[in-house]
Amino acid sequence: MTDIQLLGKQAKESSHQLALLSTQEKNQVLLKMADALNTHTDKILQANALDLSQADANGIKETMKDRLKLTPERINDMADGIRQVASLPDPIGEVEKMWKNADGLTIGVKRVPLGVIGIIYESRPNVTTDAASLCFKTGNAVILRGGKEAFHSNQVLVEILQAVLKESQISPFAIQFVDDPSREVANQMMRLNEYLDVLIPRGGAGLIQSVKNNATVPVIETGTGNNHVYVDKDAQLDMAAKIVMNAKVQRPSVCNAIETILIHRDVAPAFLPAIEQQLVAKNVELRADQKALNYLTTASLANEEDWYTEYLDYILAVKVVDSLEEAIAHINKYNTKHSEAIVTDNYFAAQKFLNEVDAAAVYVNASTRFTDGFVFGFGAEIGISTQKLHARGPMGLPELTSVKYIVYGEGQVRN
Amino acid sequence: MTDIQLLGKQAKESSHQLALLSTQEKNQVLLKMADALNTHTDKILQANALDLSQADANGIKETMKDRLKLTPERINDMADGIRQVASLPDPIGEVEKMWKNADGLTIGVKRVPLGVIGIIYESRPNVTTDAASLCFKTGNAVILRGGKEAFHSNQVLVEILQAVLKESQISPFAIQFVDDPSREVANQMMRLNEYLDVLIPRGGAGLIQSVKNNATVPVIETGTGNNHVYVDKDAQLDMAAKIVMNAKVQRPSVCNAIETILIHRDVAPAFLPAIEQQLVAKNVELRADQKALNYLTTASLANEEDWYTEYLDYILAVKVVDSLEEAIAHINKYNTKHSEAIVTDNYFAAQKFLNEVDAAAVYVNASTRFTDGFVFGFGAEIGISTQKLHARGPMGLPELTSVKYIVYGEGQVRN
Numbered sequence: 001m002t003d004i005q006l007l008g009k010q011a012k013e014s015s016h017q018l019a020l021l022s023t024q025e026k027n028q029v030l031l032k033m034a035d036a037l038n039t040h041t042d043k044i045l046q047a048n049a050l051d052l053s054q055a056d057a058n059g060i061k062e063t064m065k066d067r068l069k070l071t072p073e074r075i076n077d078m079a080d081g082i083r084q085v086a087s088l089p090d091p092i093g094e095v096e097k098m099w100k101n102a103d104g105l106t107i108g109v110k111r112v113p114l115g116v117i118g119i120i121y122e123s124r125p126n127v128t129t130d131a132a133s134l135c136f137k138t139g140n141a142v143i144l145r146g147g148k149e150a151f152h153s154n155q156v157l158v159e160i161l162q163a164v165l166k167e168s169q170i171s172p173f174a175i176q177f178v179d180d181p182s183r184e185v186a187n188q189m190m191r192l193n194e195y196l197d198v199l200i201p202r203g204g205a206g207l208i209q210s211v212k213n214n215a216t217v218p219v220i221e222t223g224t225g226n227n228h229v230y231v232d233k234d235a236q237l238d239m240a241a242k243i244v245m246n247a248k249v250q251r252p253s254v255c256n257a258i259e260t261i262l263i264h265r266d267v268a269p270a271f272l273p274a275i276e277q278q279l280v281a282k283n284v285e286l287r288a289d290q291k292a293l294n295y296l297t298t299a300s301l302a303n304e305e306d307w308y309t310e311y312l313d314y315i316l317a318v319k320v321v322d323s324l325e326e327a328i329a330h331i332n333k334y335n336t337k338h339s340e341a342i343v344t345d346n347y348f349a350a351q352k353f354l355n356e357v358d359a360a361a362v363y364v365n366a367s368t369r370f371t372d373g374f375v376f377g378f379g380a381e382i383g384i385s386t387q388k389l390h391a392r393g394p395m396g397l398p399e400l401t402s403v404k405y406i407v408y409g410e411g412q413v414r415n
Numbered sequence: 416m417t418d419i420q421l422l423g424k425q426a427k428e429s430s431h432q433l434a435l436l437s438t439q440e441k442n443q444v445l446l447k448m449a450d451a452l453n454t455h456t457d458k459i460l461q462a463n464a465l466d467l468s469q470a471d472a473n474g475i476k477e478t479m480k481d482r483l484k485l486t487p488e489r490i491n492d493m494a495d496g497i498r499q500v501a502s503l504p505d506p507i508g509e510v511e512k513m514w515k516n517a518d519g520l521t522i523g524v525k526r527v528p529l530g531v532i533g534i535i536y537e538s539r540p541n542v543t544t545d546a547a548s549l550c551f552k553t554g555n556a557v558i559l560r561g562g563k564e565a566f567h568s569n570q571v572l573v574e575i576l577q578a579v580l581k582e583s584q585i586s587p588f589a590i591q592f593v594d595d596p597s598r599e600v601a602n603q604m605m606r607l608n609e610y611l612d613v614l615i616p617r618g619g620a621g622l623i624q625s626v627k628n629n630a631t632v633p634v635i636e637t638g639t640g641n642n643h644v645y646v647d648k649d650a651q652l653d654m655a656a657k658i659v660m661n662a663k664v665q666r667p668s669v670c671n672a673i674e675t676i677l678i679h680r681d682v683a684p685a686f687l688p689a690i691e692q693q694l695v696a697k698n699v700e701l702r703a704d705q706k707a708l709n710y711l712t713t714a715s716l717a718n719e720e721d722w723y724t725e726y727l728d729y730i731l732a733v734k735v736v737d738s739l740e741e742a743i744a745h746i747n748k749y750n751t752k753h754s755e756a757i758v759t760d761n762y763f764a765a766q767k768f769l770n771e772v773d774a775a776a777v778y779v780n781a782s783t784r785f786t787d788g789f790v791f792g793f794g795a796e797i798g799i800s801t802q803k804l805h806a807r808g809p810m811g812l813p814e815l816t817s818v819k820y821i822v823y824g825e826g827q828v829r830n
Contacts, residue, residue, distance in 0.1 A: 016747065020770065101792050105781055114803050115773075193627055197803050212608055213631060218804040239826040246828035332431065354821050355435065358530075366520055366824025375829070376820070377516050388529050388612050388817035389633040390805035402803035405791070406769045409781025411654040413661035414790070 002180040004143075004188045008195025010173035011116040011141040018139045018174055019113050023090040025168075026137055030086035032164045033133065034079040040160050041075050047156040048125070055149060063253070067124050068149055078129045085133040088379045091398045092139045095406070106408040111401050113139035115197035118189050120145045120211065122203035125153040131202075132161055132175045134382050138400040141174050143196070145189055147203075148181035155179060190215035197402075198390075202383050205310060220391055220399075222383035225255035225338035226310045227368045230327040230353070232344035233264040237271050239365065240343040244275055246367040247341065249282045253312045255384060256339050256371040260307065260317040262327045268295055268320045284314045291320035307334040324349050328356050335359060337386045339368035360386060360393035417595040419558075419603045422588075423610025426531040426556035429586035433554045434528050436585070438505040441552055445501035447579045448548065449494040455575050456490050462571040463540070470564060478668070482539050483564055493544045500548040503794045506813045507554045510821070521823040526816050528554035530612035533604050535560045535626065537618035540568040546617075547576055547590045549797050553815040556589050558611070560604055562618075563596035570594060605630035612817075613805075617798050620725060635806055635814075637798035640670035640753035641725045642783045645742040645768070647759035648679040652686050654780065655758040659690055661782040662756065664697045668727045670799060671754050671786040675722065675732040677742045683710055683735045699729045706735035722749040739764050743771050750774060752801045754783035775801060775808035 037044070048070040055065050091111050098108035117140045121127045128144055135142035146154040158177035165172045178185055190199060190211060198218045201211040205224045212221065229247055231240040247258040263271055272295035279286065286299035287306045293299055299318065306317045307330070321327045331340055341363035342353040350364045361371045371394060373381025378396030385391040391399040452459070463485040470480050506526050513523035532555045536542045543559055550557035561569040573592035580587045593600055605614060605626060613633045616626040620639045627636065644662055646655040662673040678686055687710035691701065701714035702721045708714055714733060721732045722745070736742045746755055756778035757768040765779040776786045786809060788796025793811030800806040806814040 016771070016773075019773075099792065101785075101790060103785065103790065105785060107791060215631060216628060218802060219633070220804075236826075242826065242828055250829060356431070358431075359819065361820040361822060363822045363824060365826050366822055367828040369829035370516075370518065370520060370822065370827070371820075375516060375518065376522060377514065387633060388527075389635075392818050393820045403807050404774070405776040405786075405808045407776060407778045407781055407785065409778060411651075411657065411780050412785070413657055413782040414665060414784035 014171035145178040234346035425588035649761035
């Protein structure tokens with residue numbers, strides 16, 4: 001079994017070196033890492049083939065296999081992703097403000113790395129290079145614990161990155177891989193308080209729940225999105241339909257897709273039959289409350305469980321509400337604080353929704369699918385935080401940092 | 416036993432109302448709370464007398480009793496503390512930046528409350544009114560779990576604050592008191608993930624350690640300070656002595672006092688006998704490493720345990736180091752990431768210390784005793800974070816908030 005304590009200790013030690021690297025040094029290493037992925041494409045494909053054959057043997061379903069599968073193009077995309085990280089501004093070392101206090105001390109707030117970041121993630125191997133490059137750029141050591149499906153792919157990717165670190169006289173413990181995908185080792189990681197400054201789980205609701213229940217290290221919860229579009233009585237119904245269709249069917253398996261639509265009763269008779277036609281044409285199954293059923297022909301009756309469920313599939317819950325207030329109350333009760341949208345022409349309804357809905361991103365007249373670090377303009381994304389502490393919403397490089405107060409004195413003591 | 420789930424549920428419900436209060440409404444309530452403390456001084460003193468008589472019965476030591484004891488002046492100071500919180504700028508509602516992304520969406524980052532804050536604290540009753548007013552000002556509901564020593568004082572203080580809330584048509588669940596000071600209920604609070612957005616422990620190393628080991632809710636660790644002053648070979652020795660004396664003896668029981676001094680070997684012969692004389696005059700016991708013992712007459716031999724210990728007492732560990740690098744390595748190994756200082760005239764030594772020492776506040780030529788929200792100029796302090804996530808160092812009002820992305824669209828969907 002992996003000695004996770006040892007990995008933690010090695011990571012912490014390497015973090016002191018990492019924190020002192022210049023932006024130029026880090027960028028040069030990142031560019032070498034990108035080149036190394038290209039150079040070792042065959043080796044990566046061989047490891048990936050091993051994972052794919054095991055997936056076949058285990059009868060993993062096609063959509064999962066597609067997420068797992070690497071090709072020369074996908075490997076090149078991963079390399080380009082690292083090059084993109086190299087091109088981003090480095091937040092480390094920035095002194096955000098500096099002031100003189102009443103005692104004459106000059107106090108500055110300097111941005112520093114978090115230290116050691118743990119990441120527990122599932123299937124897709126590109127998370128390995130994404131997370132490693134983002135953590136490296138921000139001067140953090142990282143411990144990567146990927147899913148067992150992509151075990152061989154992840155392992156060889158980390159080996160390639162570590163070889164570049166060694167060549168560059170940087171501790172290879174800056175990027176470590178947990179070579180034991182058992183749940184037991186993951187659980188140990190969740191309690192590695194001595195060494196982990198933060199643990200970021202990236203994956204499905206089961207993983208997030210497990211981390212929530214077990215972790216005593218600081219955690220940034222990511223990902224689960226039980227999101228809603230509310231179609232207000234003052235909505236333009238064609239705009240509402242376009243937004244609902246985009247948010248539900250453009251990519252149903254992602255966390256910023258929607259799972260429930262709420263319709264004001266005044267527009268339900270006009271809106272629901274029309275949207276049903278479009279949704280059914282895309283093979284979306286509807287689960288509706290009693291009132292909505294009156295306007296739908298293909299829907300089954302939704303139960304309490306449905307309002308809580310992140311389907312990540314071609315299923316949509318539908319509810320008719322009597323008011324904006326009821327819509328907001330429903331959302332705040334059942335949502336996972338990810339992304340929520342209202343469609344309305346009414347100024348006050350828009351403002352009320354923005355103010356009162358509790359979520360990382362709240363939209364007026366736009367699809368929830370925009371919640372994404374790249375789309376928001378951050379140039380990178382390590383995940384989407386659904387908690388309120390430290391980071392909320394899409395997390396870019398600054399969210400992988402902390403601060404340190406630096407204080408310049410001239411012999412001052414406190415009275 | 417307190418139904419902590421119920422308290423959590425009530426707090427969460429009240430948080431929706433709190434988030435929407437205007438700054439003016441909040442300030443008016445705070446001023447009424449301050450007045451209510453003055454009005455009910457006698458009632459508070461009666462409750463406090465009960466706590467003090469139990470302290471006598473339990474043989475609590477005098478320093479603890481002094482922290483527990485309230486007087487009309489101290490109650491007035493608590494009221495003035497609340498008035499001071501009312502006078503501070505309100506971070507809630509501030510939109511820090513707003514931009515247009517490539518899709519034409521207008522995206523803003525708006526400051527919002529965290530939601531529900533739990534605070535577990537020890538003896539001093541003034542923490543009750545401090546924490547309650549800071550949380551209220553930032554639109555957060557708070558669940559207060561004070562120590563059993565101050566149980567009656569805390570209970571009556573919360574009753575007085577709740578009465579003001581009710582008069583003001585605000586949910587009294589905005590400020591709740593856990594009326595069961597058992598460890599069992601504290602442990603339940605540490606796992607109240609459904610309702611607590613953050614838990615802040617304020618107290619000794621034992622409490623912090625217990626929270627660290629048990630909490631699955633997001634935590635901000637506070638308080639423990641195993642701090643050092645390093646006297647460099649290029650230090651002005653009189654300045655170093657002044658800083659060491661201030662940082663050790665001005666108030667040894669606080670978290671920003673020091674526990675160890677590190678002396679460069681070149682200045683040890685001159686510095687150590689002189690500082691020993693001053694420290695001994697203040698009844699400070701010295702525990703020194705083998706090299707330092709050569710220059711000291713009253714010291715005993717320090718063991719490994721001493722380097723880890725936050726004495727919070729008239730005890731100081733002393734170590735001679737061969738270099739600045741050895742000093743930094745010692746600090747990064749044994750410190751609790753709170754406050755660290757170097758005394759030096761050397762520019763490069765100062766810069767290296769600032770860059771490489773891992774702590775919330777790093778000082779050049781000043782006492783560690785300055786690490787304090789009021790001294791830094793924040794106007795308030797809910798504690799001093801010794802972790803890197805969310806907040807580091809002294810925490811004022813902004814550290815009790817989160818953000819929400821507000822997105823204004825015109826019908827955009829994602830391609």
